[in-house]
Amino acid sequence: MTQLTSFTIAEAREKLAKKEFTALELTDAHLAAMERAKDLNAFITMTGDLARERARESDKRLAAGHGGALEGIPLGIKDLFCTEGVLTTAASHILDGFKPRYESTVSQKLRDAGSVMLGKLNLDEFAMGSANITSYYGPVKNPWKAKGRNVELVPGGSSGGSASSVAAHLVMGATGTDTGGSIRQPAAFCGIVGVKPTYGRCSRWGVVAFASSLDQAGPMTRTVRDAAIMLRAMSGYDPKDSTSAQLEVPDFEAALAKGVKGLRIGIPKEYRPAGLSPELAALWDKGVEWLKAAGATPVEISLPHTKSALPTYYIVAPAEASSNLARYDGVRFGLRVEGKSLDDMYAKTRAAGFGAEVRRRIMIGTYVLSAGYYDAYYLKAQKVRALINQDFTDAFEKVDAILTPTAPTPAFGIGEKSDDPIAMYLNDVFTVPASLAGIPGASVPAGLSADGLPLGLQVLTRRWDEETLFRVCQVLEDAAQFPLLPAV
């Protein structure tokens, strides 16, 4: 049974169609792997019974010859997506016992495509974090370890459970959400593919909101092809989300074979800060060579406002979060700590329900929106955001895609940087600009560090041009021959 977990989504799709194994067998193999790898703490809730039930239904549809695009494929769902009748926590104490009576649009689309949800994946509380150490349900471990060091490493965040479970073959793919890098950075840390599509490509309806103008769902998989398959199933206009785009969803998989011949690849000079590790700088150069060898032309470009992106992000995102998280008030659902008055109940509930990082961001957000500070912080941040957006617009006049490292370092040990929020926030320095601009971005595992840890390269393209994104990613993947973790 074990090797059933070694397949990619594309391979499993073929084999299920050929009846080499059943969806139930595939699901059971993954459920068994989940049991064995409980130590990773990748799941908050495992939904084995529900999964087996859905796998049986998949088998019926497969037998009848009308399986969906992801029929019988076992997936993990980040526990930020509301799932009908299944505990949804956002990894926060404040959502204790919350079982939504509705299903998020993205998870519903994945269900409609025939996929089988194995459980709800751990994350940073309310998706706030870059190491998956802020979860009320405990930190997630990275299945990778540095050579010769028995130190547990972080999987990155906030989609840490998603990245860890995909890398460890517990699921064939997982949903992530990316607000400032929460898909791309953990994908890089765990040696998998993570795609943040264009803002508006996937509906946000039913996804617990962190920062509404930035949040975007996307797939996390072991291969570029799998990401293309999964993203197509997740995407599409949703009248329930006013910010979702009324656009046809392209066949991303069909774009994969098109190569990069003739494409111009931008290499932004601002993404080479003094602290960038020489390994990463070298890998980046290698990535440029690979694309050149495949017929693309590297072009040095400038994104002059890059250095302002991180401070801008840490104003905009907490501002929106401070408002989005106001609804967790103990009145209608989740945790309530009784108090002497309504205000006292709010204060006690929220103090007990939110962890330190969430409280920090609510405080920052409340501050930057308050009377007398709004112009200096929030308004200014919005202006800088427009400039960052303009940087990309200008760059894409000259190039078709941009190549950068995904994160400035490989995965670090659990407990490191946890007392230094600024050092932690620097993890997102390369991913945040694309989030602010709403353009698509992906991380592809491209190599290993000297001590054997995954390193990722990030590809960025124009708004709605995920097809070019996938083409570049496929070439990188083919060239990198990245050593994925084996199924165990």
Added chain:
Amino acid sequence: MGYIIKGEKHDWELVIGLEVHAQVISKAKLFSGSSTDFGGGPNTQVSFIDAGMPGMLPVLNGHAVEQAVKTGLGLKAKINRRSVFARKNYFYADMPQGYQISQYDQPIVGEGTLVLDMPDGSTREIGIERLHLEQDAGKSIHDLHPHKSYIDLNRSGIPLMEIVSKPDIRTPEEVGIYLKKLRSILRYLGTCDGNMEEGSMRCDANVSVRPVGSTELRTRCEIKNVNSVRFVMQAIEYEARRQVDCYESGGTVDQETRLYDSHKGETRSMRSKEFAHDYRYFPDPDLLPIEFDEAFVARLRDALPELPDDKLTRFIKDFGLTAYDAGVLVAEKESAVYFEEVAKGRDPKLAANWVITNLFGVLNKRGIEIGDSPVSAKDLGRLIELISDNTISSRMAKEVFEAMVETGKAPDAIVEERGMKQITDTGAIDAAVDKIIAENADKVAQYKSGKVQMLGWFVGQVMKATQGKANPAMCSDALKKKLDA
């Protein structure tokens, strides 16, 4: 105007601005498909969006946007073709999202004007500062349990228009006229039913005072949520006096929010400035800006009904009504429509008189709306025809009208049943006249000797002889002809 508050040191005048929250007539809520019907069981009209559940997103109700634009056009206001929803952040148990979606620095409607028709026939223009769309909160119910509060979210998310006046209002009387006029326009437009008792129109008043002759704007107090025109006026009168007393005794007025207690007839402090919320407004990232083109506005403008000001002008011009009568008739759209049906092809002044004096009298006495009138416009119109063509006299008409009110029957049927037809047959009248003249030689002599006022006595006698059915004018003519011969 002259609403002057006499103080020991100064004469003071009032400066008033009004914020009216008008519930938009719409089947669905502003950002969800839930029903907006009044009177549903608690929490029966609540979607996941209205309840602020995790991951729920607002979707704008396009009809509410049309209603706001129509209202803006009705207030002769600037329509902003791009406006933005903002979140107003504060915590309250009946506000599930922890913020109200409203509009802040970019409202859908800008400056406009409302014309007040003063009782002396003059008019006064009050500036409209802005109109914006926002969602209502739910309702907290504190009296169902000794130490628990209940929450009903049926109102949560109901679309409101907040209509803000400039501080142009100077007297409590103008406040009353403003509210009635605004209500009238909203009802004409069909954008709000203006029902203050059910809370579909609510008013906050910003009140300050200043010495007569000064142009400064002093610290204002906001009086919240008063639920009738009369109470708003009373609250303002009380509040003005309170502020004058503060200043005259050497004190100052603090900026604060005050509540009106209609039982005690006084306002009292609800929230002082130190405890004022910092609402941390910012553009709602879940919603796109509202944008529309000029064609959208033009389509709504072309479909606007005739509004009270235009109708008033037309009634005066086309029907020769007095400004007062026309004002009474146009105040409610239904009254104006009723009147026009009565007046069509008939004597408009007579029609106005009957509608205002007789019909409104009955409606007021019974406490009913014109829509429930026991007399249809068609029947009242027919009654006026019967008067005009001398079938019945005005005096008889009053009797017929009373019967119409009681029985709901058409006037012709009543006239027929009761044999009330006026005698207009000259032969019958002449016969009666001849008889009276013959029987009263002494009275005839008096008349002929110059006592012409005796004519009235003769008319009375003829009427008596015909059981009141003779047409008085015809009697008079016939008598004069014979007596003067």
